[in-house]
Each structure stands twice: as C-alpha cells, then as structure tokens.
C-alpha cells in the first residue's frame with residue numbers, strides 16, 4: 108500500500124488532483140466529506156455542535172446549516188477551535204476506518220487522503236498516519252481568493268477570512284515531499300499529476 112496525504116489551502120486544487128488520481132486508479136478518501144458525515148443528521152457529532160452553537164446553526168429539518176455555522180466559526184477563532192475539537196477526532200476515526208478497509212480489499216492500493224488541514228492537525232494525529240508521501244497543491248493566496256469569488260460566489264472578504272484561518276503556504280511547503288503547482292492551467296495541473304502517478308507506479 109502507498110498512503111498519500113494530499114493537502115493544500117482552500118481552492119488550491121486538491122479536488123482536481125484527487126479526482127485525477129482516482130481516475131488513474133487510486134482510492135480517494137476526502138476529509139471534507141468525512142467532516143460532513145461526522146455531523147450528519149442523527150449523529151452524536153451533530154448533537155454536540157447543536158449543544159455548543161445553539162439552534163441557529165440547524166435548518167428547519169434538523170440538519171446542519173453549514174452557512175450559518177461557517178458565519179460563526181470563521182469569524183471567531185475560539186469557536187472554530189471548539190468546532191474542530193468536536194469534529195476532528197471523528198474525522199480521524201472515519202479516515203482510519205476507510206484506510207484499513209481499502210488496504211484489506213487491495214494490499215497494494217495507492218490511497219490518497221485529501222486533507223485540507225494537515226499542517227494544522229499534525230500534533231493531533233502524531234504518529235496516527237504513516238504517510239509515504241505528502242503532496243501539496245500550491246497556488247498563491249490571491250489567486251485562490253479570485254477562484255472562490257468567481258467560481259463559488261463567495262465575497263472577497265469571506266474568501267480571505269477562510270484563508271486567514273488556515274496555515275500559510277510556506278508552512279505547507281515545509282512538509283511537502285511533492286509540490287504540485289496549481290497556479291497555471293488545469294491541463295498543466297493534470298500533467299503534473301500524471302507524471303507523479305507514473306513515478307509512483309512505474310518500473311523502479
């Protein structure tokens with residue numbers, strides 16, 4: 108098994124890279140999705156979030172109002188830290204479960220774990236995951252803000268605030284084994300991913 112951690116700041120192109128690696132044959136696990144599963148309707152995680160943040164972060168059907176909660180936590184570092192304390196251990200548990208299951212199906216699988224907050228959670232996971240390779244998607248923050256504004260309809264202020272709640276580009280680069288430059292065209296990004304895959308799976 109080869110276990111790859113794929114990280115990068117918001118809108119850096121992790122999903123683009125992860126999707127391509129999956130097309131090429133990797134097993135893809137997405138921490139953002141696991142974080143959604145951790146607070147799905149009926150979970151202990153959602154009860155804890157509602158206890159801490161109140162009914163205003165729930166929709167009328169009882170599910171999480173993500174925009175409302177985002178509006179609270181990305182403006183309040185202490186609240187964000189508390190949310191992380193509720194959600195991250197469950198994300199880690201679910202990720203371990205998925206990795207173990209994928210390994211059982213195919214001991215030689217290449218597993219890609221897409222995790223936006225790798226640098227931010229290094230202490231929490233200590234020796235939990237033994238990455239064979241850390242891949243970092245890298246594009247300048249200003250360009251990522253423009254992507255969030257033009258492609259996701261966010262305001263420049265909200266986009267900048269999300270970035271300011273994350274590690275810096277330099278901190279991510281410092282833990283990278285491989286940096287994928289995602290500042291050019293998508294075709295350029297995909298060509299770098301294909302080259303990485305060839306290196307990982309080609310003859311040694």
Ligand SMILES: CC(C)(COP(=O)(O)OP(=O)(O)OC[C@H]1O[C@@H](n2cnc3c(N)ncnc32)[C@H](O)[C@@H]1O)[C@@H](O)C(=O)NCCC(=O)NCCS
Nearest residue numbers: 116117138139142173176177180190191194198223272273
């Ligand atoms: C606050 C929430 C409800 C906002 O939901 P929303 O649908 O707007 O965003 P989504 O979850 O799709 O995240 C989009 C991006 O925001 C950034 N982001 C999300 N959570 C965090 C966080 N705790 N700290 C810094 N950046 C974050 C990441 O780059 C992520 O890829 C949600 O982000 C959340 O529950 N966050 C806490 C869990 C978490 O840390 N998730 C990240 C992966 S473990």
Ligand SMILES: Nc1ncnc2c1ncn2[C@@H]1O[C@H](COP(=O)(O)OP(=O)(O)OP(=O)(O)O)[C@@H](O)[C@H]1O
Nearest residue numbers: 116117118119120121122123254289291292293296
């Ligand atoms: N060179 C490039 N490489 C990757 N994505 C690019 C590139 N140029 C433009 N994009 C666009 O930028 C956006 C990047 O979003 P993507 O979902 O891949 O990032 P992400 O890192 O997974 O984001 P998030 O942290 O929000 O989950 C996509 O809409 C993609 O089409």
